[in-house]
Amino acid sequence: EAQVTQNxxxxxxxxxxxxxxxxxxxxxxEYMSWYRQDPGLGLRQIYYSMNVEVTDKxxxxxxxxxxxxxxxxxxxxxxxxSPNQTSLYFCAxxxxxPSPSSYEQYFGxxxxxxxx
Amino acid sequence: AQTVTQSQPEMSVQEAETVTLSCTYDTSExxxxxxWYKQPPSRQMILVIRQEAYKQQNxxxxxxxxxxxxxAKSFSLKIxxxxxGDTAMYFCAFMTLFNAGKSTFGDGxxxxxxx
Numbered sequence: 001e002a003q004v005t006q007n008x009x010x011x012x013x014x015x016x017x018x019x020x021x022x023x024x025x026x027x028x029x030e031y032m033s034w035y036r037q038d039p040g041l042g043l044r045q046i047y048y049s050m051n052v053e054v055t056d057k058x059x060x061x062x063x064x065x066x067x068x069x070x071x072x073x074x075x076x077x078x079x080x081x082s083p084n085q086t087s088l089y090f091c092a093x094x095x096x097x098p099s100p101s102s103y104e105q106y107f108g109x110x111x112x113x114x115x116x
Numbered sequence: 117a118q119t120v121t122q123s124q125p126e127m128s129v130q131e132a133e134t135v136t137l138s139c140t141y142d143t144s145e146x147x148x149x150x151x152w153y154k155q156p157p158s159r160q161m162i163l164v165i166r167q168e169a170y171k172q173q174n175x176x177x178x179x180x181x182x183x184x185x186x187x188a189k190s191f192s193l194k195i196x197x198x199x200x201g202d203t204a205m206y207f208c209a210f211m212t213l214f215n216a217g218k219s220t221f222g223d224g225x226x227x228x229x230x231x
Contacts, residue, residue, distance in 0.1 A: 031217060042207055043161075043221040050217050058218065090161060096216070103149050103211050105219075107161035 002027045006091050006108035013081055014116055021076045021111050023091030030096045031103065032074040033058070034066065036087040037110075043090065049074055050096065081115045088112050118143045120210050122222035129198045130230050136183075137193045137225045139208030147213040150184065150191045155224070156204040164206070167191065198229045 004025045013019055025032065033048035035058075045058025049068040063085055065077040074093075078085060089112075092105040119142045129135035141150070152164040167175045167184050174182050179199075183192045195202055208222040 033217070033219060035221075040223060042223040043209075045219050045221075048217045048219070056217065059220070088159070092161070097213075101166075103216070104151070104163050104166055105153075105161075106163075107153075110159050 002106070004091055004093055004106050004108035006089075006111050008111060009109060010112045012114045012116065015082055016080050019078050019081060019113075021078075021089060021091075021113070023074045023076065023108060024072050025074075025093040025106070026072065027093060027095075027106065028071065029093035029106070030071070031105075032068065032091065032093045033105070034064070034074070034076050035090045035092065036060065036085075037090060038087050046076070046089075081113075083115050086113060086115050118145075118210050118212060118218075118220045120208050120220050120222040122206075122208055122225050124225045125223070126226045126228075128228040128230055129195075131198055131200060133198055134194060134196045135198055135227065137195075137206050137208075137227065139191045139193070139222055141189050141191065141208070141210050141220075143189070143210065143212060145212045145214050149211045149213070150182075151209040151211070152180070152182070152191075152193045153207045153209060153221075154202075154204045155207065156201075161207075165193065195227075200229050200231060203227060203229045 034046040035043040047066040049055045091108040094105045148169045150167045154162045179196045205224045210220045
């Protein structure tokens with residue numbers, strides 16, 4: 001089954017304790033992206049990657065790191081989480097041009113993160 | 117920077133009727149993609165429809181269609197024959213080809229379909 005998986009789905013942690021949220025896709029997509037969703041603010045892009053070893057900042061990259069060492073994986077790292085990073089996080093992937101479905105994003109199920 | 121505005125935070129419609137969700141965007145680019153995504157109570161994000169800016173023909177997917185007005189920078193979603201399963205939050209999204217990969221979403225419209 002074609003899918004994007006995220007782990008963990010739920011995480012409660014304390015301020016300053018490093019954590020990683022994993023994201024993996026099995027569709028051989030070039031493009032992957034991380035978003036956070038907060039009430040009333042829609043989805044805001046954190047980082048995105050057009051291919052292996054190519055990453056770029058979205059609108060809200062502060063406090064986050066990413067890496068793309070393999071095409072299928074795109075982990076999100078919070079080195080020193082703070083309460084303002086409490087949010088719902090989504091990973092997404094899509095094919096790029098010249099695919100007929102280029103940039104149609106497939107989303108993971110989301111990770112609910114609470115930082116106390 | 118691109119912006120996407122959804123001016124209707126909440127809407128409701130009776131089952132089987134038609135509803136239109138509004139979206140406007142601001143960009144100086146000429147080549148881009150526009151999308152509508154649906155987020156039901158399960159929180160899963162699902163693509164509804166996609167429009168390429170260079171195509172003048174409005175996209176349609178079964179009961180879902182768009183009214184794409186490039187000059188007005190407007191991209192509304194029409195849902196015909198609304199069904200209870202259409203109850204969800206709907207997000208309008210923009211991606212420019214100039215900076216491919218950078219994606220901007222609107223704040224969303226919560227649609228409730230009433231029986």
